[in-house]
Amino acid sequence: MSRKRVRYIWVPLIIALIAIPAGYYYVEWSKGGSGAGLYSRQWLPDAVFAYWNPDDFYQSTGAVVGEFAGEQCIACHAAVTPGIVKDWQASRHANPGNGKATVYCSDCHGNNHQALHLPVPEVCGTCHAAQHVQFEDEKRYGFPSHALAMERALDAKHFVDKPKAEVTACLQCHSVAGKCDSCHTRHRFSAAEARRPEACITCHSGPPHPDDETYFASAHGQLYLGEGKEWDWSKPLRKGNYKGPTCAYCHMGDGKHQVADKSIWKFGIKQINPLTSGNEVKREQWVALCSDCHESEWSRQQLAGLDAERKQAWKKLYSAEAILKGLRSQNILYPAAGERPAYPADWLDSIWPRARVGFFEGQASAFYNVSPIERDYFEMWYFDNLGAYKGAAHGDQDAVTRGHAAMEHDLAVIEKEAERLRSLAEQEQQEQHQRPDASELWLSGDYTEFNREQN
């Protein structure tokens, strides 16, 4: 073996031995600030994070001194917070039956009133081990998933880039990763409650994920709205128990607390091959689910319709993206990337400069700090495309039509605006003059100040 050959092995090996621990150390250091996530050193938690991310930030503020347990807690709280005591009294925790012990406040919150804690999933998992394990298992599937919802949100650059007043709003729902009462509300923690669509749609609503609208607009949703109040919600989510399907019936059959492993189309946020062998298996799981009421051929056609809808949607999205890439490569985006304010978390750019164009950096950045044509594309992708997907997935065909009509509108607007930008650029070249300097409006206007506010 020549010396050269030896070098091919040892050089990368030594680099790897240095780089991997260094990377780990860097991420650990990065996450070691007073905030949380990759940018923990760039932001300070608001007090409300105590409730949305209790594992990292909750500190008891109670003025009451002493240790209390069992009925002692109830005695006082029946007067102080009667609502939650009534809820607890109506819960299985208060009436476990079968000779099981009552689960009191202190069992989950601790005894010491000055060091109470908010129960995180691990606490609930002490008794509800199967559900906890399933919930954690979602992490294997990456994002989107419930169990990674908070971590990935705090890791995103735009969380620290944008004013906290705005991005904090997102975290109320993303807090699902760190507490069970997003679905089983305090302090009844009812399984029956969590089986109803309302438990899901507090979060699964709004333009990028209109699960509520699309489900309720479907024949399934209308069945629920019309007759759901007569259904027996104490029954498990199992074949023959419900006249119509609900969120949990389809996505959490038999009460399985893992929704990621049945997902084929990945929330509509990436183009996937719907016909891999893995997806064919999932597809048959869906067909089996629908067989409570539908023949398998019908269900397969519905799924094929979803495949076709996605294909059309991506075709439109790629068309729009191609136009924007063309404009960028000809440097006729206006204002151009370099004419816009830097993102606060972009300090690395001073060492290693990168062009910044919203959507090329991923979804969330394109919310802001981009030129109007880029935002049009972002909204096409994030709102209209995802709305159409959810409509196709949930049987709300009107949402499909609406989403695709909107995407065509967007595409026509983008195409027209691109034409205008090109024509403008050509004219400027002919007339030998530069276009007006964008700097005043974009670089020092009030608008850009938002992006510079320290979180």
Added chain:
Amino acid sequence: MSRKRVRYIWVPLIIALIAIPAGYYYVEWSKGGSGAGLYSRQWLPDAVFAYWNPDDFYQSTGAVVGEFAGEQCIACHAAVTPGIVKDWQASRHANPGNGKATVYCSDCHGNNHQALHLPVPEVCGTCHAAQHVQFEDEKRYGFPSHALAMERALDAKHFVDKPKAEVTACLQCHSVAGKCDSCHTRHRFSAAEARRPEACITCHSGPPHPDDETYFASAHGQLYLGEGKEWDWSKPLRKGNYKGPTCAYCHMGDGKHQVADKSIWKFGIKQINPLTSGNEVKREQWVALCSDCHESEWSRQQLAGLDAERKQAWKKLYSAEAILKGLRSQNILYPAAGERPAYPADWLDSIWPRARVGFFEGQASAFYNVSPIERDYFEMWYFDNLGAYKGAAHGDQDAVTRGHAAMEHDLAVIEKEAERLRSLAEQEQQEQHQRPDASELWLSGDYTEFNREQN
């Protein structure tokens, strides 16, 4: 009688004798393809059409061999599709009472498991003759009507022009023409269910027909939402039986399966004279309907308010249309009609060329393949105008305000854009140069590819 005079009679007569049968033959030939509708030769049915247009396309795919009837069907399906068996067991078909015979699966689907059929209205009409006759009678009133919903959709040029993935979505609702379970869901087929608004709004929702939003936002809808669950839905839709009105209470009083003959304003899609003698009669029918709770003077004022709202709306629409017609006549639409891709079903254009500008060809074409200013008009007309109408008709005054504010916005945008197009055209003439060629973006871009996909 001179020879010339004779010619005036015989020539048209002979032409008519040739042309009328030829026209009939042409339409028959045209509808004789493997698809359906006037363009049946231009598209192939997806498998899902089997379910939405069963009369034309359903073919049983069951692998099970044999003839089965009555309890034999139930015995097997209680395990295979338990949900629908439970529904049937709770239906009047299973419990007809009064010594009537049970209606089994085989009575509607047939006995031969390899040649089962999906029941079309004619099948239901065997027993429910009055309802079937009323349903078919709607055809007299043309479109929009339930009974012609599918036929007219498939006759529309844009159905075959657009990618199937998009237009197929529309047909889930338009399938109401060919099956009764759009309103009476399988397999309970409950009259009580169909009396509730939910039965209607699975389809009657979304921008061009927001019947759901406008009803639910009205005082009537709020009564239903707040207290409807306590109403006795087994009662006929008759005076004094319901505290508040619902879709069916007003539009299908006494369970009459014909909604077209009471319509005055025709869904808001055409301007009508609301004061013809025929409409005065309908108006008094509406006033009588409201008299359960309202004095007649009040009801008449509400209807007069709807007349006034429509008059204002049409005034705005005609203003916008006049602007567009002006632009078209001066040939300053951009891209102009000729600069856009031809519609796939436009093969006749090679023989008999016609200019194509979306809205001049009717509503649906304007969804796509038009310049932005035309689309703005289309959306003004199809979304904002129709939303205002439904608001006025259903007592959701907020929707009226919103719709008219939106129309004023649209009109201002159209007016501004027209000014820009005119100024641009003037400038081009002065400078003796042509505007940039639109062909690359509009004629060979990805966008236009959608319109060329073979359905």
Added chain:
Amino acid sequence: MSRKRVRYIWVPLIIALIAIPAGYYYVEWSKGGSGAGLYSRQWLPDAVFAYWNPDDFYQSTGAVVGEFAGEQCIACHAAVTPGIVKDWQASRHANPGNGKATVYCSDCHGNNHQALHLPVPEVCGTCHAAQHVQFEDEKRYGFPSHALAMERALDAKHFVDKPKAEVTACLQCHSVAGKCDSCHTRHRFSAAEARRPEACITCHSGPPHPDDETYFASAHGQLYLGEGKEWDWSKPLRKGNYKGPTCAYCHMGDGKHQVADKSIWKFGIKQINPLTSGNEVKREQWVALCSDCHESEWSRQQLAGLDAERKQAWKKLYSAEAILKGLRSQNILYPAAGERPAYPADWLDSIWPRARVGFFEGQASAFYNVSPIERDYFEMWYFDNLGAYKGAAHGDQDAVTRGHAAMEHDLAVIEKEAERLRSLAEQEQQEQHQRPDASELWLSGDYTEFNREQN
């Protein structure tokens, strides 16, 4: 004392003695027309005003002659208007209990069938004095308030400026000032009904006040939607009586008919200092209200989040406003204020000319008759801003994100359009030519005709 000093006292005193009565006289004269409000001489009431503003406009139109009372009314109306008789029969008016006298139709409407009146709040106040006094007390807080809703609407210039068909729609809700059945619907007048959210959201819905959407999208609203039907609505709105809060539970605790005195943020329509001592007191009232279920620290954080959201929102609004003020001061709004049609109620302008730019004159004018960039600002302010506020106030965080994303979109569009207008103006100056005359489109087009229609 010098003569000059004496003049300082007497001259203003005499002017005041003349001007104040003259002002009173002018306003009285102005309100003395056949319409109502400050512009009563500019419009004639439609018949529907009889029902929405009965105190000013209702005149009985009954053909029936005679005096009737008590059971006599019922005897006839059970056939003529059975719905309302059934409602009355189910009401406490018909079944007062405790030996109280039955409240018959004639007690509220009068005996003389040709001179019946519609009961205004004063009539209801005869028995329900506390509620009536509370309701009237709201007037102290100015607008927005229920008790001034109609008066302030009719005092607004745009009411008479715009075609009646449009503005009349607004008054259905604003009629709450003059009748109690906006919340307690005829003729059951149930307290239980008015405790439900549905009683409020018939009016509290739509873009500028999406109280319905934001409440129902919140965890509180989902609790109500999922389980509210099992709650006992006969209970007073008091701690421990309801599992979740509703509109009335928070805003009308203990049934107090005064919602203005707890308002801190004033509907989001003006920027306020949230930390005045008065607001700190209100804040603690809110925290106490939430203590049924939440610890006080949590509630304070939620309110602090609302403060932060408002601060961000105003920052964006002021940025947009600054851009528009700049354009106006440089006279490059297009069409400029003077190039637009005068408002019909602007006759005073002939004596005392004023520039008219929508938003500078207040919210409502900016709905119409302004240039597109001004309307963009108006919509940013009136729809997106208020939507974000309601989201933050009601715990619908998705509405916060959505509203702020929309405001950023608006701001980017306004910024871009401002840039375009400036560049256009610069170019015109360079080329020594005027921009195209806007008059034809804006001053004599169909669009402007709307503003000239006599109400």
